[in-house]
Amino acid sequence: MLEKLQQVFRKVFEDDNLIITQSTSASHIKMWDSLTHLQLIAEIEAEFKVKFTFDQVMMFNSVADILKLI
Amino acid sequence: MTLNSPLFFLFLFIVVFINYFISKSLRATLLVAASFLFIGYYNIESLITLVVFSLLNFFLAKKVIANRSLYVLALFLNISAILLFNYFSKITNGLGVSISGFQFSFTHFFIALGLSFYSLQNIAYITEVRFKRIQSESSLINYLLYCSFFPKVISGPVMLPNEFLPRISSVTITKSDLIIGFKRLLLGLFKKIVIADRLVAAVSSVFDFNSDYAGITTITAAYLFTIQMYFDFSGYTDMAMGAAKMLGFELKENFDTPLRSSSVTEFWRRWHISLIAWFTKYIYYPLVYRLRDYKKYAALAGIAVTFILSGLWHRIGFTFICWALCHVFYLSFELLTKRSRLNLSEKFNNIFYKSFTVFLVFNAVCFSNIFFRAESVEKAIHLIKNSCTHFIPADWLSGYIAPLAVGGHQVDEFNFFTSIFIALFVLLFEKKINRLALKENYSILYVVLIMLLIMVFGIFNSGTRFIYMQF
Known part of the structure; x- marks a missing residue:
């Protein structure tokens, strides 16, 4: 699942060499900010066929937060 | 009384002195009274507007979880307040009316001190309660303080309810x-x-x-x-x-x-x-x-x-x-x-x-x-x-x-x-x-x-x- 999520991160943040781990958070990725956050969420929802609530989306700050809900 | 006037310094030091020595349980009441004095000194209309909007939001918040229409009404009132503030602040000569010897100005109710700032706080509060992210505040004094706290009432910072309300009861003051x-x-x-x-x-x-x-x-x-x-x-x-x-x-x-x-x-x-x-x-x-x-x-x-x-x-x-x-x-x-x-x-x-x-x-x-x-x-x-x-x-x-x-x-x-x-x-x-x-x-x-x-x-x-x- 982490591998699949990594592909989404690479696509959204336009970086083919990006490596993510459970502990990767918004502070580790310069491209990950309030302007790109919901783009990332939309791509994850499409890739994993899930729907997040607004409050869940607002809580996501790290890869671990996302993995818990997909 | 702006923050850089000598009168504000005198006012602040008196309030700080009393607040430091007063019992912890009376601090919120003292600060609400001081804030009302601060706003009322600017003009009485500003104080009336603040109290009316604070009370409206305080009581509407208790009903907004079950009643979506009241949530929409609360949003409408707060947004209207900001729009009216912006509209009337362009007009310099308001329509004046004398009631029992007091000189009121209709426009001053809308260009009330800090209205566009505390309206944002009211919207935040009512929204957080509506979506069950916080519980509605039980103490009216605490809510009045959230809206009127004089250091921030004029121009912010805009405090979200969870950043201010929970701290009121645990206020401690050190020499530092x-x-x-x-x-x-x-x-x-x-x-x-x-x-x-x-x-x-x-x-x-x-x-x-x-x-x-x-x-x-x-x-x-x-x-x-x-x-x-x-x-x-x-x-x-x-x-x-x-x-x-x-x-x-x-x-x-x-x-x-x-x-x-x-x-x-x-x-x-x-x-x-x-x-x-x-x-x-x-x-x-x-x-x-x-x-x-x-x-x-x-x-x-x-x-x-x-x-x-x-x-x-x-x-x-x-x-x-x-x-x-x-x-x-x-x-x-x-x-x-x-x-x-x-x-x-x-x-x-x-x-x-x-x-x-x-x-x-x-x-x-x-x-x-x-x-x-x-x-x-x-x-x-x-x-x-x-x-x-x-x-x-x-x-x-x-x-x-x-x-x-x-x-x-x-x-x-x-x-x-x-x-x-x-x-x-x-x-x-x-x-x-x-x-x-x-x-x-x-x-x-x-x-x-x-x-x-x-x-x-x-x-x-x-x-x-x-x-x-x-x-």
Whole structure:
């Protein structure tokens, strides 16, 4: 699942060499900010066929937060 | 009674003294009474408006979970308050009516002190309760304090309910709070009357009077306005935070050396932080969440709507729409070029590239602020055209220095250069100066030095209004 999520991160943040781990958070990725956050969420929802609530989306700050809900 | 008037200092020290020695359980009541006195002294209409809106929101919040219509009504009332504030603040002569000897003005009910700031707090509170993120406040006194707390009621910082309400019952005040709070209060006063107020004449000379100066004169005035506004508003925030600290409260930081930002996106993370946090949480994220399937277009729409609403929150008018559109353009451009700009910054990872981007962002912000400051769009466009034509004046002294050093005498020129020197010095060592204000070390030396600087270089005219008091 982490591998699949990594592909989404690479696509959204336009970086083919990006490596993510459970502990990767918004502070580790310069491209990950309030302007790109919901783009990332939309791509994850499409890739994993899930729907997040607004409050869940607002809580996501790290890869671990996302993995818990997909 | 503005925060930089002598009367405010007398008022603050009396309240701090009583608050320090009074029983913990009575502090909220004391501070509500002091806040009502502070607002009522400005005008009675402001106090009535604040109490009415606080009570409305307090009681409506108890019903909004079960009743969506009441939530919509509460939103409608608060948004109407902001719009009416902006509409009526343009009108100077209100309709007056005398009731039982008191002189009331209808317009003053709408241009009530701090209305557009505490309405944002009311919207945040009612929304958090509606979506069950917090429980409705049980204590009316605590809610009145959240709305009216006098250090922040005029111009923020905009506190979200979870950042203020839970702390009220656990307020403790140490001697360290009193010392650090006082140091911060003095720092704010220094920024206001030694830096911001000294730049008023130069800025006003170009923006309010003759607009046909040479390009370099106009550009310098635009730079100076941004610096003036920064020190005016961050000075106000320092004073608000210092006063709050002396009363046992921590308010949210509003500025984080924003003029050093290397992108406009970063600038908005560091300038008027509490307002942008509000707009991001209650406008940008809910909108982009609904549109998220459109991916990048959703973010672009979110930026446009958020900034146009932010412009209208400041004032209903074309100048603020133009100001907002500048930032919509900057942020959209940065979103679309984010990866390539990051690659560039990694490739040219040096002080020159960083300085170049900071200078570029500063210019972009100053350009947008021409619309913020100018009285009309026509005037702003005239100034922008002016700055592109006849850039260098024929005579430097009469075409460049004299218009900015208003007065024309040598002493005015000396005063002008002193103002520039102080502003640049503080901008350069800002982080160190801020750190010194937030520590207990060297307190006596710090207080004596700041007071001396205020007495020697300050502009004393019994409390000039802060720029953000008009919003």
